[in-house]
Amino acid sequence: xxxxxxxxxxxxxxxxxxxxxxxxxxxxxxxxxxxxxxxxxxxxxxxxxxxxxxxxxxxxxxxxxxxxxxxxxxxxxxxxxxxxxxxxxxxxxxxxxxxxxxxxxxxxxxxxxxxxxxxxxxxxxxxxxxxxxxxxxxxxxxxxxxxxxxxxxxxxxxxxxxxxxxxxxxxxxxxxxxxxxxxxxxxxxxxxxxxxxxxxxxxxxxxxxxxxxxxxxxxxxxxxxxxxxxxxxxxxxxxxxxxxxxxxxxxxxxxxxxxxxxxxxxxxxxxxxxxxxxxxxxxxxxxxxxxxxxxxxxxxxxxxxxxxxxxxxxxxxxxxxxxxxxxxxxxxxxxxxxxxxxxxxxxxxxxxxxxxxxxxxxxxxxxxxxxxxxxxxxxxxxxxxxxxxxxxxxxxxxxxxxxxxxxxxxxxxxxxxxxxxxxxxxxxxxxxxxxxxxxxxxxxxxxxxxxxxxxxxxxxxxxxxxxxxxxxxxxxxxxxxxxxxxxxxxxxxxxxxxxxxxxxxxxxxxxxxxxxxxxxxxxxxxxxxxxxxxxxxxxxxxxxxxxxxxxxxxxxxxxxxxxxxxxxxxxxxxxxxxxxxxxxxxxxxxxxxxxxxxxxxxxxxxxxxxxxxxxxxxxxxxxxxxxxxxxxxxxxxxxxxxxxxxxxxxxxxxxxxxxxxxxxxxxxxxxxxxxxxxxxxxxxxxxxxxxxxxxxxxxxxxxxxx
Numbered sequence: 180x181x182x183x184x185x186x187x188x189x190x191x192x193x194x195x196x197x198x199x200x201x202x203x204x205x206x207x208x209x210x211x212x213x214x215x216x217x218x219x220x221x222x223x224x225x226x227x228x229x230x231x232x233x234x235x236x237x238x239x240x241x242x243x244x245x246x247x248x249x250x251x252x253x254x255x256x257x258x259x260x261x262x263x264x265x266x267x268x269x270x271x272x273x274x275x276x277x278x279x280x281x282x283x284x285x286x287x288x289x290x291x292x293x294x295x296x297x298x299x300x301x302x303x304x305x306x307x308x309x310x311x312x313x314x315x316x317x318x319x320x321x322x323x324x325x326x327x328x329x330x331x332x333x334x335x336x337x338x339x340x341x342x343x344x345x346x347x348x349x350x351x352x353x354x355x356x357x358x359x360x361x362x363x364x365x366x367x368x369x370x371x372x373x374x375x376x377x378x379x380x381x382x383x384x385x386x387x388x389x390x391x392x393x394x395x396x397x398x399x400x401x402x403x404x405x406x407x408x409x410x411x412x413x414x415x416x417x418x419x420x421x422x423x424x425x426x427x428x429x430x431x432x433x434x435x436x437x438x439x440x441x442x443x444x445x446x447x448x449x450x451x452x453x454x455x456x457x458x459x460x461x462x463x464x465x466x467x468x469x470x471x472x473x474x475x476x477x478x479x480x481x482x483x484x485x486x487x488x489x490x491x492x493x494x495x496x497x498x499x500x501x502x503x504x505x506x507x508x509x510x511x512x513x514x515x516x517x518x519x520x521x522x523x524x525x526x527x528x529x530x531x532x533x534x535x536x537x538x539x540x541x542x543x544x545x546x547x548x549x550x551x552x553x554x555x556x557x558x559x560x561x562x563x564x565x566x567x568x569x570x571x572x573x574x575x576x577x578x579x580x581x582x583x584x585x586x587x588x589x590x591x592x593x594x595x596x597x598x599x600x601x602x603x604x605x606x607x608x609x610x611x612x613x614x615x616x617x618x619x620x621x622x623x624x625x626x627x628x629x630x631x632x633x634x635x636x637x638x639x640x641x642x643x644x645x646x647x648x649x650x651x652x653x654x655x656x657x658x659x660x661x662x663x664x665x666x667x668x669x670x671x672x673x674x675x676x677x678x679x680x681x682x683x684x685x686x687x688x689x690x691x692x693x694x695x696x697x698x699x700x701x702x703x704x705x706x707x708x709x710x711x712x713x714x715x716x717x718x719x720x721x722x723x724x725x726x727x728x729x730x731x732x733x734x735x736x737x738x739x740x741x742x743x744x745x746x747x748x749x750x751x752x753x754x755x756x757x758x759x760x761x762x763x764x765x766x767x768x769x770x771x772x773x774x775x776x777x778x779x780x781x782x783x784x785x786x787x788x789x790x791x792x793x794x795x796x797x798x799x800x801x802x803x804x805x806x807x808x809x810x811x812x813x814x815x816x817x818x819x820x821x822x823x824x825x826x827x828x829x830x831x832x833x834x835x836x837x838x839x840x841x842x843x844x845x846x847x848x849x850x851x852x853x854x855x856x857x858x859x860x861x862x863x864x865x866x867x868x869x870x871x872x873x874x875x876x877x878x879x880x881x882x883x884x885x
Contacts, residue, residue, distance in 0.1 A: 195496075199318065205275075213268045217265065227258075273323075279322065305385060306387075308384070328487060339474075360437070365484065442478065446471070640707065644701070647700070649691060671706075675834070679854060693722045697711075722801060739776065743794075743798045847864075852867060852871060
């Protein structure tokens with residue numbers, strides 16, 4: 180079971196809690212008002228001993244019943260005033276602190292959505308859940324009670340001590356004797372309790388992770404009869420947490436015993452000394468009553484120091500845990516782009532030197548080096564026209580014209596005819612150029628500049644990997660990269676299948692296109708623009724992804740599919756996507772596409788979930804499509820129907836398809852073989868079958884004799 184232990188830092192509780200200030204600042208007026216009201220209420224209680232002194236030395240000593248009743252009325256009014264003021268304090272803090280908690284929880288959720296996939300791979304989900312629930316509850320409780328009452332009790336103790344010293348300085352000093360050992364105990368307690376509190380909160384996260392995994396994997400647990408082993412693991416974690424909580428209780432009991440016992444002994448000593456003074460006539464009975472009443476009134480502020488410090492330490496630990504997640508760097512923004520402002524147009528560094536940003540001017544860039552495609556136009560090729568003589572026409576390639584040879588062409592140059600490229604400007608760019616013979620009147624020979632421009636556009640449009648290397652961020656620096664020397668070019672309107680053995684890096688390669696992971700070196704471009712120069716939102720509007728393991732959310736079928744489309748997409752697009760994915764079963768559900776599929780979509784079969792995930796990928800009519808083995812859970816008949824519909828989609832998009840079966844490979848125009856993190860060969864399916872033994876072995880399904 181994955182667990183996440185944060186790096187312990189030597190930071191004081193005060194320094195940790197001060198990080199809450201940005202959240203507390205908007206409600207600081209309410210909190211300050213509540214603290215002032217609580218101080219007034221607490222000090223109101225200290226007036227009661229003075230009233231008692233007046234009653235004992237006055238009406239009681241003088242046997243004045245009217246004075247006694249008047250004193251009783253004063254005591255009643257003071258008690259009511261104290262209760263009302265504390266009620267006002269609670270009303271003042273309830274709503275704003277709920278707002279603070281909700282704001283922190285919303286910020287945490289938004290931040291988690293922006294963190295890279297590598298973060299979520301590294302952190303246990305239960306640790307994140309406990310930070311968004313238990314830890315924030317502890318913070319709200321701290322802001323509501325300890326934060327206020329550490330101040331209120333401190334002021335109350337100071338005022339009470341001043342009153343006692345004013346009554347009799349000798350008795351006051353006797354009561355103050357325990358102050359030094361109590362303070363020393365609090366300092367020692369703070370450090371020990373902080374460590375134990377942190378361990379307990381981490382263990383709560385581990386326990387949450389186990390419960391979540393057991394619930395989500397209940398089919399595996401039941402299918403393999405592992406409920407007893409899961410129960411044992413749960414019991415072990417519960418025992419660890421119980422032991423830690425008992426350790427906390429022992430620490431709290433220790434400090435509570437010290438804080439309660441020493442002041443009680445001091446009050447007892449003051450009582451004995453005070454009685455002696457009264458007997459000697461050095462002190463009035465009313466003064467002694469007032470002194471002892473004040474000392475007893477200070478018992479609660481002093482005794483509460485223990486659990487107030489405990490709650491403060493738990494809140495400090497919760498703050499550290501909260502900001503451990505918040506301090507993680509989110510997915511970076513493009514260079515030169517500021518939040519909420521326009522992107523800068525300063526040149527951006529690339530492997531080849533400075534390059535103008537996507538929104539910057541391109542005037543300084545030579546024609547043919549990196550031309551920009553007309554807005555809204557994506558070049559595509561019609562089928563090449565047959566030669567008049569009946570022979571196959573020459574095919575244009577990125578490097579010029581290739582004659583149809585009788586012998587197989589090299590694998591890496593065996594691409595089919597590329598799509599026609601719209602002309603940039605008034606000069607038309609022909610789709611093909613004859614190698615020899617008369618030029619048809621309808622297709623005049625292009626100028627040399629047009630040929631150069633066409634070749635440049637062909638090289639820069641579509642999806643291109645340029646010397647891409649990738650190593651996971653948490654991998655050892657000296658470990659070999661998972662992917663290296665990846666050079667691929669998928670032209671506009673072309674689909675390429677990615678084939679390789681298990682563990683060769685296919686899924687990782689596809690995750691680089693939408694920037695779920697960042698390349699270690701090299702670059703990936705879409706229509707000539709480096710994907711790192713695009714805002715992620717713009718990039719992911721252009722690129723749609725269907726993962727091998729489909730994930731559905733606990734909402735309706737329609738909402739799950741429309742996650743892949745812009746806001747405002749209608750029912751027609753939804754029906755079209757369902758038809759392409761052969762997911763018409765959604766209309767037969769009890770409430771049609773408004774049927775809720777449950778958590779993880781587990782109320783549906785694996786094939787149904789995979790078809791809905793495919794529908795989600797195509798519903799937005801993406802310009803680029805990345806499919807990670809999208810048909811692996813389908814039966815052969817459904818697979819054939821989906822492939823037939825998918826071919827129409829692939830004709831209008833640029834696609835990279837991870838494939839394991841020949842039927843899926845045949846969807847693509849070309850195939851790239853990934854072996855040991857490198858592109859070993861590129862060509863058509865038939866060419867690789869004939870010329871590459873590893874590819875032929877993968878497609879045959881036979882076991883490796885080695």
